[in-house]
Amino acid sequence: MWADTAARGWTPRSLLAWWLVGAGWLAAVSTGLWMLWTYEYTPGAAVASAERWPAESRIARRSGQPTLVMLVHPHCPCSRASVGELAALMAAARGRLAAYALFLQPDGVADEWHRTDLWDAAANIPGVTVVTDDGGRAGRVFGATTSGHTLVYDGDGGLVFGGGITIARGHAGDNPGRSAIASFLTAGAVEHGTTPVFGCPLLDEGGAAGA
């Protein structure tokens, strides 16, 4: 490359200028990628999940069978990966796990606001029951603030796992959350009881779910 530039009559000044432009370009691209990665890998706010199955929950838990609850913002694109991971989990669980997908239906929005492709995808997973979470109350009951937040309770209603089952926003693939739940189903033990949740906030910035 040096011989090429010299042969083509590059002056030291023009060469320096091009190197500066190139360095600036690389720096700008690197900064952009860094910001993207930071966004991708920044989870939602960490909250404490309900340690025991909430009594005020409208969902009936079958005693003696582990139950999974996933809270989903129906319009969150990142949760598409979470629903995909849920499908993989249910396929591996083979009926050992009862699963509920609670789709946020804020107050004051259209009745069909929650009926998105995510709702349909979750409804099509065998073993998963899709339920609307009117006003986001279930999220508050279970202690979830981020779409994709997944909780697993054992047969006695004790919390086994609470967190996300993706490695980054909208990224499918191997992840510690799925591994933890699978480990519980097969061995009864969980290595990581909590993982970051990557998704859209379920609540408005004021903490309300809708008007």
Add this chain to the structure above:
Amino acid sequence: MARPTGDRDRATEIFEEDRQRLFARTDRLFAGLMVAQWLAGIGTAYWISPRTWVGTVSHTHPHVWAAVGLGGLISSVPIFLALTRPGRSMTRYTIAVSQMLWSALLIHLGGGRIETHFHVFGSLAFLAFYRDWRILIPATVVVAADHFLRGVYWPQSVFGVLTASPWRWVEHAGWVVFEDVFLAYACIHSTNETREIARQRAQLEAVNEELQRAQVILQQRLDERDELMRVKEVFLANVSHELRTPLNVIMGYTDMLLERGDVIDERDVLSKIRNQSEHLFSLVCDLMTLAGLNSGRISLELSTVRVPDVLARLKPLVERLSEKRDLRVAWELDADCPSLDTDPLRLEQILGNLVINAFKFTPQGTITIRAFADAIRNAVTFEVIDTGIGIPAHEMPHIFDEFRQVEASANGHYGGIGLGLAMVRKLTALLQGEVSVTSAVDRGSTFTVRIPLRAVSEAADDVTPAARRRTAA
């Protein structure tokens, strides 16, 4: 077998030209790909994640801004370089880096789908279009750096686990290097093939050039042969005419004498026979002289020649030619004209032929014969100037050629077989002189002959007489 250096240089030249065209073509291909990837990135981001939500409030998803802004930034510099500096090494190295950055961006925009990871391996294969294995190095460095940095700061993003060995990124980079090895081999092999093709093309070019040169030479030889054939035909026709005509006259007058010797004027008839015989003799002498000049058998007899003596010996010829002609002859002799050390016989032949020509082609007017010293060139210049028919411009280049006549003479109007001026040129060269002509149609011609004072060098003053003979070249 050693190849000629010229072929080797030309082969290198062809190889570099082909290589440069390949680089430029591939640069433009990637420029189009960059645009397509940019549009695809925007489309992917808009399709998969158009908006981000906080409760019931939505905003344009950062992925869309990343696709538009960051994607545009990644594509802009390589597109600019591909369009303004195609074929440069800086361009293709920038493209290599940019293409792998696009892989990283598309994987993120696509939600980390495994299928999007194929973009990495596909891009390396596309970069191999350059047939330059060095291009794979910066591309591989970008992939390795991406995995290394994310492995350090966000290990779960690379390996799906919260903690991983710090060398796991090497495994991922290793798969890339695995492909690099095969692509590099293909690049090197392909480059060698291109070099061999260039060598063969150079050889073919050399052969074609030789063929073309040979063809040109062959055509020249054919043209020369055709011209010689034509001249031969003309010569044969003219010589035949010039020989038969006086012979016919001689035979006719001889028959007349035999049959009617008692009633005709014998002196008049014998005079005519004598004239025709003289003409025939002169023609044969000219032919013999020309043959001698062409074969180098003519030798010079050098002696000190006084210019007035030479001109005096021309006068009988001039008087004979002037008889019953409406022509004025002027003689101009420089009083300070020095003597020449040359062959007087050949000098008289030269001037005699010029004078005969002047009389032949000047129906009326003046013929001037001049001689003067040329001190600058150490020579004597002779000029024969006529006011005759002149020489057409297209005939001038051939006026001193053998058996060549101007059109009018070739048509038989003025006789002769085209030997006189050819002999003038050859004899002048033999005397180490120069002959030239200027002419205008219907305004006459001036023939100039310049003879050096000494035909041999000054240091030869003491050589023997035998050594003073000079043979025609």
